[in-house]
Amino acid sequence: MRQLNQDTITQAVLARLAHTPDTRLKELMTSLVQHLHAFARETRLTEAEWRHGLEFLTNTGQQSQGQRQEFALLSDVLGLSTLTVAMNNGKPAGCTEAAVLPALPGLASDQDGPACQLRGQVRDLQGQAIGGAEISVSPGRGAEWVHALSGSQGEFSLDAALAEARALPTDGPVGQFLAATACPAWRPAHVRVTVRARGYEALHTEIFAEGDPYLEGDAAFGVRPALVAYWQAQADGSLALNYDFILNKAMA
């Protein structure tokens, strides 16, 4: 029988995982266990901290229901969502950048804000208009999502709304974490956009507003310079935004 101690336990766990039939799951778990153990070793995690961590994770799971997905929030504020999006959506320069993960089923819908007319064109990297693209925007005026199809010149127009700047929920574990680490809890105003067209990669992104005080400190690390646009105030108090979406060709 093998002696299990702080020097041998990692190899013992990896040896057991070596029999995982699915090679991708084996690869994921092998890396995860090594990093989890390295974290505990580097920090010399105490038993009290271990217990506190388990309670935090349990509370995070229990806070999730329906519209509230607390682990997705945790992933956002730890930068894991942005890292995952960035790794999986590498596009040539000139394409519109992806900025958010496709909403999870049941993820909180955006709150409505001032009405906004969103106009623009969908085209490819060579400047060719893409007709028949489906543009979906949340929040829409009077609805969770609104949809439009681009015309033959790639043009589209949508009755959207601007989801006003708001704080992430502060009544759960993620709120406690943000308070304890003195990290900002606010997300800037934005609209969430998905663009799909046959033969092109789907684009999930967010458009932010020039001058928003929360751009630098976005709690979810979603802002990119190219996704910040000028929202023009109209005489009737509504907003107008012109924004073009440049799609990347899908691989054959």
Place this chain on the structure above:
Amino acid sequence: MRQLNQDTITQAVLARLAHTPDTRLKELMTSLVQHLHAFARETRLTEAEWRHGLEFLTNTGQQSQGQRQEFALLSDVLGLSTLTVAMNNGKPAGCTEAAVLPALPGLASDQDGPACQLRGQVRDLQGQAIGGAEISVSPGRGAEWVHALSGSQGEFSLDAALAEARALPTDGPVGQFLAATACPAWRPAHVRVTVRARGYEALHTEIFAEGDPYLEGDAAFGVRPALVAYWQAQADGSLALNYDFILNKAMA
């Protein structure tokens, strides 16, 4: 405004955590974020895997209630519990080894098994008897825990029971994980023991039974050679076990 991408996101998160007032929390989170991001980078985590991981963690939190602590089970099967115990309970050679974390409040109690008379002596590394030590054992005969105090020669005797070998719960996320990774789900038969004495480090450990078929493959990585003992069958079908506990002096 900074460009956030897969090369810059980790530093952006760490820069934000740098303002954490509690220096230990800052240290823990800095290490955790680096390892979490390194895991995602090394494996090139996909969006579907990210989503699956969040669902797994959410289910793990939601499975926890009352006697069932699913995140503690997950920590056990990933070897994190054993690593944490080993790092925090380094003792001089000759001391009885720690093998389990102090039970969480509400952690499932051990199931009762055959009655067992547990006898032994509590002493220190120099062989000096420790009187007045409190020995607590679970499962006890007819009760969750039974307690005894050692006499002036360190001797004690307890009416315990042997928690029979059993599988970890298979109806939750940890059970699914063990099935998917072809890892063993069984824990060998054992008694759980805590020994406390003034001036000595508290000892939380488990004693296993020689010949148990699950010693090598303990799902929770709790077995150590020195913690495996011979349980003697008695004429009436009960068991008898002699085991001495050697405590380490507490630091002044």
